[in-house]
Amino acid sequence: MGRYIARRLLLTIPVLIGASFLIFALVYALPGDPIRALGGDRPLAPAVVAQLRDEFNLNDPLWLQYVKYMGDLLQGDFGTDFRGRPVLDTVERTLPVTIRLTIVAIAFEAVIGIVAGVLAGIRRNGFLDNVVLVSSTLVVSIPILVLGFVAQFVFGLQFGWFPIAGIQEGWYSYLLPGLVLAAGSLAYVARLTRTSVAENLRADFVRTAKAKGLPRRTVVVRHTLRNSLIPVVTFIGADIGTLMGGAIVTETVFNLPGLGRAVFDAIQGQEGAVVVGIVTLMVFFFVFFNLAVDVLYAVLDPRIRYD
Known part of the structure:
Protein backbone atom coordinates (compact mmCIF):
# COMPACT_ATOMS: atom_id res chain seq x y z
CA MET A 1 0.00 0.00 0.00
CA GLY A 2 2.80 2.42 0.88
CA ARG A 3 4.57 1.90 -2.44
CA TYR A 4 1.31 2.35 -4.33
CA ILE A 5 0.58 5.66 -2.57
CA ALA A 6 4.15 6.86 -3.19
CA ARG A 7 3.85 6.08 -6.92
CA ARG A 8 0.54 7.91 -7.14
CA LEU A 9 1.96 10.94 -5.37
CA LEU A 10 4.90 11.03 -7.78
CA LEU A 11 2.48 10.90 -10.71
CA THR A 12 0.79 14.05 -9.42
CA ILE A 13 3.91 16.08 -10.24
CA PRO A 14 3.60 15.90 -14.06
CA VAL A 15 -0.18 16.32 -13.73
CA LEU A 16 0.22 19.56 -11.76
CA ILE A 17 2.89 20.84 -14.12
CA GLY A 18 0.82 20.07 -17.20
CA ALA A 19 -2.35 21.59 -15.78
CA SER A 20 -0.60 24.76 -14.59
CA PHE A 21 1.14 25.24 -17.95
CA LEU A 22 -2.10 24.74 -19.87
CA ILE A 23 -3.93 27.32 -17.75
CA PHE A 24 -0.94 29.66 -17.94
CA ALA A 25 -0.94 29.41 -21.74
CA LEU A 26 -4.70 29.99 -21.98
CA VAL A 27 -4.51 33.11 -19.81
CA TYR A 28 -1.54 34.32 -21.86
CA ALA A 29 -3.59 33.86 -25.05
CA LEU A 30 -6.47 36.08 -23.88
CA PRO A 31 -6.82 39.22 -26.01
CA GLY A 32 -6.11 42.62 -24.50
CA ASP A 33 -3.44 44.13 -22.27
CA PRO A 34 -4.05 43.63 -18.52
CA ILE A 35 -1.62 46.42 -17.60
CA ARG A 36 -3.41 49.03 -19.71
CA ALA A 37 -6.73 47.81 -18.30
CA LEU A 38 -5.56 48.81 -14.80
CA GLY A 39 -5.90 52.47 -15.67
CA GLY A 40 -9.53 52.16 -16.69
CA ASP A 41 -10.76 55.32 -18.42
CA ARG A 42 -7.52 57.12 -17.57
CA PRO A 43 -4.62 55.41 -19.37
CA LEU A 44 -1.42 54.90 -17.44
CA ALA A 45 1.71 56.78 -18.37
CA PRO A 46 3.95 54.92 -20.84
CA ALA A 47 6.77 54.81 -18.28
CA VAL A 48 4.47 53.20 -15.71
CA VAL A 49 3.22 50.67 -18.27
CA ALA A 50 6.79 49.75 -19.20
CA GLN A 51 7.77 49.40 -15.55
CA LEU A 52 4.80 47.14 -14.74
CA ARG A 53 5.33 44.97 -17.82
CA ASP A 54 8.95 44.48 -16.83
CA GLU A 55 8.03 43.80 -13.19
CA PHE A 56 5.52 41.09 -14.14
CA ASN A 57 7.71 39.62 -16.93
CA LEU A 58 5.10 40.36 -19.59
CA ASN A 59 7.80 41.21 -22.13
CA ASP A 60 9.22 37.69 -21.89
CA PRO A 61 8.05 34.82 -24.11
CA LEU A 62 5.48 32.43 -22.69
CA TRP A 63 7.90 29.64 -21.79
CA LEU A 64 10.19 32.01 -19.90
CA GLN A 65 7.28 33.55 -17.99
CA TYR A 66 6.19 30.06 -16.98
CA VAL A 67 9.68 29.01 -15.89
CA LYS A 68 10.02 32.11 -13.71
CA TYR A 69 6.56 31.52 -12.25
CA MET A 70 7.31 27.88 -11.40
CA GLY A 71 10.65 28.89 -9.89
CA ASP A 72 8.86 31.23 -7.51
CA LEU A 73 6.14 28.65 -6.85
CA LEU A 74 8.67 26.03 -5.77
CA GLN A 75 9.88 28.53 -3.17
CA GLY A 76 6.34 28.94 -1.82
CA ASP A 77 5.69 32.20 -3.64
CA PHE A 78 2.38 32.14 -5.54
CA GLY A 79 3.12 35.57 -6.95
CA THR A 80 1.09 38.77 -6.80
CA ASP A 81 -1.71 40.17 -8.88
CA PHE A 82 -1.39 43.36 -10.90
CA ARG A 83 -2.54 45.41 -7.93
CA GLY A 84 0.24 44.10 -5.71
CA ARG A 85 -1.88 41.74 -3.60
CA PRO A 86 -0.27 38.35 -2.86
CA VAL A 87 -2.10 35.46 -4.51
CA LEU A 88 -1.67 33.41 -1.34
CA ASP A 89 -3.73 36.00 0.56
CA THR A 90 -6.52 35.58 -1.99
CA VAL A 91 -6.40 31.81 -1.57
CA GLU A 92 -6.43 32.03 2.24
CA ARG A 93 -9.41 34.40 2.12
Whole structure:
Protein backbone atom coordinates (compact mmCIF):
# COMPACT_ATOMS: atom_id res chain seq x y z
CA MET A 1 0.00 0.00 0.00
CA GLY A 2 2.80 2.42 0.88
CA ARG A 3 4.57 1.90 -2.44
CA TYR A 4 1.31 2.35 -4.33
CA ILE A 5 0.58 5.66 -2.57
CA ALA A 6 4.15 6.86 -3.19
CA ARG A 7 3.85 6.08 -6.92
CA ARG A 8 0.54 7.91 -7.14
CA LEU A 9 1.96 10.94 -5.37
CA LEU A 10 4.90 11.03 -7.78
CA LEU A 11 2.48 10.90 -10.71
CA THR A 12 0.79 14.05 -9.42
CA ILE A 13 3.91 16.08 -10.24
CA PRO A 14 3.60 15.90 -14.06
CA VAL A 15 -0.18 16.32 -13.73
CA LEU A 16 0.22 19.56 -11.76
CA ILE A 17 2.89 20.84 -14.12
CA GLY A 18 0.82 20.07 -17.20
CA ALA A 19 -2.35 21.59 -15.78
CA SER A 20 -0.60 24.76 -14.59
CA PHE A 21 1.14 25.24 -17.95
CA LEU A 22 -2.10 24.74 -19.87
CA ILE A 23 -3.93 27.32 -17.75
CA PHE A 24 -0.94 29.66 -17.94
CA ALA A 25 -0.94 29.41 -21.74
CA LEU A 26 -4.70 29.99 -21.98
CA VAL A 27 -4.51 33.11 -19.81
CA TYR A 28 -1.54 34.32 -21.86
CA ALA A 29 -3.59 33.86 -25.05
CA LEU A 30 -6.47 36.08 -23.88
CA PRO A 31 -6.82 39.22 -26.01
CA GLY A 32 -6.11 42.62 -24.50
CA ASP A 33 -3.44 44.13 -22.27
CA PRO A 34 -4.05 43.63 -18.52
CA ILE A 35 -1.62 46.42 -17.60
CA ARG A 36 -3.41 49.03 -19.71
CA ALA A 37 -6.73 47.81 -18.30
CA LEU A 38 -5.56 48.81 -14.80
CA GLY A 39 -5.90 52.47 -15.67
CA GLY A 40 -9.53 52.16 -16.69
CA ASP A 41 -10.76 55.32 -18.42
CA ARG A 42 -7.52 57.12 -17.57
CA PRO A 43 -4.62 55.41 -19.37
CA LEU A 44 -1.42 54.90 -17.44
CA ALA A 45 1.71 56.78 -18.37
CA PRO A 46 3.95 54.92 -20.84
CA ALA A 47 6.77 54.81 -18.28
CA VAL A 48 4.47 53.20 -15.71
CA VAL A 49 3.22 50.67 -18.27
CA ALA A 50 6.79 49.75 -19.20
CA GLN A 51 7.77 49.40 -15.55
CA LEU A 52 4.80 47.14 -14.74
CA ARG A 53 5.33 44.97 -17.82
CA ASP A 54 8.95 44.48 -16.83
CA GLU A 55 8.03 43.80 -13.19
CA PHE A 56 5.52 41.09 -14.14
CA ASN A 57 7.71 39.62 -16.93
CA LEU A 58 5.10 40.36 -19.59
CA ASN A 59 7.80 41.21 -22.13
CA ASP A 60 9.22 37.69 -21.89
CA PRO A 61 8.05 34.82 -24.11
CA LEU A 62 5.48 32.43 -22.69
CA TRP A 63 7.90 29.64 -21.79
CA LEU A 64 10.19 32.01 -19.90
CA GLN A 65 7.28 33.55 -17.99
CA TYR A 66 6.19 30.06 -16.98
CA VAL A 67 9.68 29.01 -15.89
CA LYS A 68 10.02 32.11 -13.71
CA TYR A 69 6.56 31.52 -12.25
CA MET A 70 7.31 27.88 -11.40
CA GLY A 71 10.65 28.89 -9.89
CA ASP A 72 8.86 31.23 -7.51
CA LEU A 73 6.14 28.65 -6.85
CA LEU A 74 8.67 26.03 -5.77
CA GLN A 75 9.88 28.53 -3.17
CA GLY A 76 6.34 28.94 -1.82
CA ASP A 77 5.69 32.20 -3.64
CA PHE A 78 2.38 32.14 -5.54
CA GLY A 79 3.12 35.57 -6.95
CA THR A 80 1.09 38.77 -6.80
CA ASP A 81 -1.71 40.17 -8.88
CA PHE A 82 -1.39 43.36 -10.90
CA ARG A 83 -2.54 45.41 -7.93
CA GLY A 84 0.24 44.10 -5.71
CA ARG A 85 -1.88 41.74 -3.60
CA PRO A 86 -0.27 38.35 -2.86
CA VAL A 87 -2.10 35.46 -4.51
CA LEU A 88 -1.67 33.41 -1.34
CA ASP A 89 -3.73 36.00 0.56
CA THR A 90 -6.52 35.58 -1.99
CA VAL A 91 -6.40 31.81 -1.57
CA GLU A 92 -6.43 32.03 2.24
CA ARG A 93 -9.41 34.40 2.12
CA THR A 94 -11.53 32.47 -0.37
CA LEU A 95 -10.62 28.81 0.27
CA PRO A 96 -12.65 28.46 3.53
CA VAL A 97 -15.79 29.62 1.71
CA THR A 98 -15.39 27.05 -1.06
CA ILE A 99 -14.57 24.29 1.46
CA ARG A 100 -17.75 25.02 3.44
CA LEU A 101 -19.82 25.07 0.25
CA THR A 102 -18.27 21.77 -0.89
CA ILE A 103 -18.90 20.14 2.50
CA VAL A 104 -22.58 21.10 2.37
CA ALA A 105 -22.87 19.91 -1.24
CA ILE A 106 -21.21 16.57 -0.49
CA ALA A 107 -23.48 16.08 2.54
CA PHE A 108 -26.59 16.61 0.37
CA GLU A 109 -25.14 14.43 -2.38
CA ALA A 110 -24.22 11.54 -0.09
CA VAL A 111 -27.20 11.51 2.27
CA ILE A 112 -30.06 12.26 -0.10
CA GLY A 113 -28.53 10.49 -3.09
CA ILE A 114 -27.65 7.26 -1.27
CA VAL A 115 -30.92 7.08 0.69
CA ALA A 116 -33.02 7.71 -2.42
CA GLY A 117 -30.95 5.20 -4.42
CA VAL A 118 -31.22 2.49 -1.78
CA LEU A 119 -35.00 2.91 -1.42
CA ALA A 120 -35.43 2.90 -5.21
CA GLY A 121 -33.18 -0.17 -5.61
CA ILE A 122 -35.03 -2.15 -2.94
CA ARG A 123 -38.41 -1.30 -4.47
CA ARG A 124 -37.36 -1.55 -8.10
CA ASN A 125 -40.06 -0.63 -10.65
CA GLY A 126 -42.23 0.64 -7.81
CA PHE A 127 -43.64 4.11 -7.25
CA LEU A 128 -40.58 5.42 -5.39
CA ASP A 129 -38.26 4.03 -8.04
CA ASN A 130 -40.18 5.85 -10.77
CA VAL A 131 -40.13 9.08 -8.75
CA VAL A 132 -36.34 8.86 -8.35
CA LEU A 133 -35.80 8.13 -12.05
CA VAL A 134 -38.05 10.97 -13.24
CA SER A 135 -36.79 13.56 -10.74
CA SER A 136 -33.13 12.71 -11.36
CA THR A 137 -33.60 13.03 -15.12
CA LEU A 138 -35.32 16.37 -14.66
CA VAL A 139 -32.60 17.76 -12.38
CA VAL A 140 -29.76 16.65 -14.67
CA SER A 141 -31.43 18.27 -17.69
CA ILE A 142 -31.58 21.75 -16.05
CA PRO A 143 -28.40 23.87 -16.32
CA ILE A 144 -27.00 24.83 -12.93
CA LEU A 145 -27.24 28.53 -13.81
CA VAL A 146 -31.00 28.22 -14.38
CA LEU A 147 -31.41 25.99 -11.34
CA GLY A 148 -29.64 28.55 -9.15
CA PHE A 149 -31.89 31.43 -10.20
CA VAL A 150 -35.02 29.28 -9.84
CA ALA A 151 -33.95 28.19 -6.35
CA GLN A 152 -33.27 31.81 -5.36
CA PHE A 153 -36.68 32.93 -6.61
CA VAL A 154 -38.74 30.06 -5.17
CA PHE A 155 -37.04 29.20 -1.87
CA GLY A 156 -35.47 32.58 -1.17
CA LEU A 157 -37.86 35.25 -2.44
CA GLN A 158 -41.23 33.48 -2.53
CA PHE A 159 -41.01 31.25 0.56
CA GLY A 160 -38.25 33.12 2.39
CA TRP A 161 -36.71 29.92 3.71
CA PHE A 162 -33.09 30.64 2.78
CA PRO A 163 -30.87 33.68 2.21
CA ILE A 164 -30.22 34.21 -1.48
CA ALA A 165 -26.80 35.90 -1.40
CA GLY A 166 -23.74 36.38 0.77
CA ILE A 167 -22.50 34.52 3.84
CA GLN A 168 -23.81 36.79 6.58
CA GLU A 169 -25.84 34.01 8.22
CA GLY A 170 -22.98 31.52 8.63
CA TRP A 171 -23.51 27.90 7.65
CA TYR A 172 -27.20 28.57 6.98
CA SER A 173 -26.14 30.72 4.02
CA TYR A 174 -24.54 27.69 2.37
CA LEU A 175 -27.60 25.41 2.42
CA LEU A 176 -29.34 26.67 -0.72
CA PRO A 177 -26.20 27.13 -2.88
CA GLY A 178 -24.89 23.79 -1.58
CA LEU A 179 -28.08 22.05 -2.66
CA VAL A 180 -27.92 23.71 -6.08
CA LEU A 181 -24.27 22.78 -6.51
CA ALA A 182 -24.96 19.17 -5.50
CA ALA A 183 -28.16 18.77 -7.53
CA GLY A 184 -26.65 17.22 -10.65
CA SER A 185 -24.25 14.97 -8.76
CA LEU A 186 -27.01 14.00 -6.32
CA ALA A 187 -29.10 12.70 -9.21
CA TYR A 188 -26.19 10.61 -10.52
CA VAL A 189 -25.48 9.21 -7.03
CA ALA A 190 -29.14 8.21 -6.62
CA ARG A 191 -29.23 6.40 -9.97
CA LEU A 192 -25.85 4.77 -9.44
CA THR A 193 -26.83 3.56 -5.98
CA ARG A 194 -30.17 2.29 -7.26
CA THR A 195 -28.53 0.26 -10.02
CA SER A 196 -25.81 -1.13 -7.76
CA VAL A 197 -28.26 -2.12 -5.01
CA ALA A 198 -30.64 -3.77 -7.48
CA GLU A 199 -27.78 -5.83 -8.95
CA ASN A 200 -26.38 -6.91 -5.58
CA LEU A 201 -29.82 -7.97 -4.32
CA ARG A 202 -29.71 -10.68 -6.99
CA ALA A 203 -26.18 -11.79 -6.10
CA ASP A 204 -25.46 -15.23 -4.66
CA PHE A 205 -24.11 -13.96 -1.34
CA VAL A 206 -27.35 -12.06 -0.73
CA ARG A 207 -29.42 -15.13 -1.53
CA THR A 208 -27.30 -17.08 0.95
CA ALA A 209 -27.83 -14.44 3.63
CA LYS A 210 -31.59 -14.59 3.07
CA ALA A 211 -31.53 -18.40 3.17
CA LYS A 212 -29.86 -18.24 6.58
CA GLY A 213 -32.88 -16.35 7.86
CA LEU A 214 -31.10 -13.06 8.53
CA PRO A 215 -33.34 -10.03 9.06
CA ARG A 216 -34.02 -7.94 5.95
CA ARG A 217 -32.31 -4.91 7.47
CA THR A 218 -29.14 -6.92 8.09
CA VAL A 219 -29.19 -8.29 4.54
CA VAL A 220 -29.59 -4.81 3.05
CA VAL A 221 -27.19 -2.87 5.29
CA ARG A 222 -24.42 -5.36 6.03
CA HIS A 223 -24.33 -7.45 2.86
CA THR A 224 -25.93 -5.46 0.05
CA LEU A 225 -25.13 -1.84 0.85
CA ARG A 226 -21.44 -2.34 1.66
CA ASN A 227 -20.74 -3.89 -1.73
CA SER A 228 -23.02 -1.44 -3.50
CA LEU A 229 -21.14 1.57 -2.10
CA ILE A 230 -17.89 0.86 -3.95
CA PRO A 231 -18.88 2.58 -7.23
CA VAL A 232 -20.76 5.26 -5.29
CA VAL A 233 -17.73 6.13 -3.14
CA THR A 234 -15.65 6.27 -6.32
CA PHE A 235 -18.01 8.80 -7.85
CA ILE A 236 -18.35 10.94 -4.71
CA GLY A 237 -14.60 10.96 -4.10
CA ALA A 238 -13.87 12.12 -7.63
CA ASP A 239 -16.75 14.56 -7.44
CA ILE A 240 -15.26 16.46 -4.49
CA GLY A 241 -12.60 17.98 -6.70
CA THR A 242 -15.18 18.54 -9.45
CA LEU A 243 -17.50 20.39 -7.07
CA MET A 244 -14.69 22.65 -5.85
CA GLY A 245 -13.74 23.47 -9.41
CA GLY A 246 -17.32 23.72 -10.64
CA ALA A 247 -18.42 26.18 -7.95
CA ILE A 248 -17.70 29.17 -10.21
CA VAL A 249 -21.28 29.49 -11.44
CA THR A 250 -22.84 28.76 -8.04
CA GLU A 251 -20.60 31.18 -6.16
CA THR A 252 -21.27 33.88 -8.75
CA VAL A 253 -25.05 33.43 -8.67
CA PHE A 254 -25.20 33.43 -4.86
CA ASN A 255 -22.46 36.07 -4.47
CA LEU A 256 -20.20 33.83 -2.38
CA PRO A 257 -16.59 35.05 -2.05
CA GLY A 258 -14.98 31.67 -2.74
CA LEU A 259 -12.30 30.26 -5.02
CA GLY A 260 -14.66 29.99 -7.97
CA ARG A 261 -15.67 33.63 -7.74
CA ALA A 262 -12.00 34.61 -7.38
CA VAL A 263 -11.13 32.67 -10.56
CA PHE A 264 -14.01 34.32 -12.43
CA ASP A 265 -12.88 37.80 -11.40
CA ALA A 266 -9.23 36.95 -12.17
CA ILE A 267 -10.11 35.75 -15.68
CA GLN A 268 -11.97 38.98 -16.34
CA GLY A 269 -8.94 40.96 -15.17
CA GLN A 270 -6.47 38.64 -16.93
CA GLU A 271 -4.75 37.99 -13.60
CA GLY A 272 -2.69 35.03 -14.77
CA ALA A 273 -0.92 34.40 -11.46
CA VAL A 274 -4.24 34.22 -9.57
CA VAL A 275 -5.87 31.88 -12.11
CA VAL A 276 -2.89 29.53 -12.35
CA GLY A 277 -2.38 29.41 -8.58
CA ILE A 278 -6.02 28.64 -7.76
CA VAL A 279 -6.55 26.17 -10.61
CA THR A 280 -3.33 24.30 -9.72
CA LEU A 281 -4.58 24.05 -6.15
CA MET A 282 -7.91 22.65 -7.41
CA VAL A 283 -6.08 20.08 -9.53
CA PHE A 284 -4.12 19.01 -6.44
CA PHE A 285 -7.36 18.57 -4.49
CA PHE A 286 -8.83 16.52 -7.33
CA VAL A 287 -5.80 14.20 -7.48
CA PHE A 288 -5.65 13.89 -3.69
CA PHE A 289 -9.30 12.88 -3.33
CA ASN A 290 -8.99 10.36 -6.14
CA LEU A 291 -6.05 8.83 -4.27
CA ALA A 292 -8.13 8.74 -1.08
CA VAL A 293 -10.86 6.88 -2.97
CA ASP A 294 -8.37 4.27 -4.19
CA VAL A 295 -7.23 3.69 -0.61
CA LEU A 296 -10.84 3.34 0.56
CA TYR A 297 -11.33 0.52 -1.96
CA ALA A 298 -9.37 -1.82 0.28
CA VAL A 299 -11.53 -0.83 3.25
CA LEU A 300 -14.82 -1.42 1.48
CA ASP A 301 -13.76 -4.57 -0.37
CA PRO A 302 -11.17 -6.86 1.33
CA ARG A 303 -10.56 -8.56 -2.04
CA ILE A 304 -8.81 -5.44 -3.32
CA ARG A 305 -5.09 -5.19 -2.54
CA TYR A 306 -2.41 -2.80 -3.71
CA ASP A 307 1.18 -3.95 -4.19
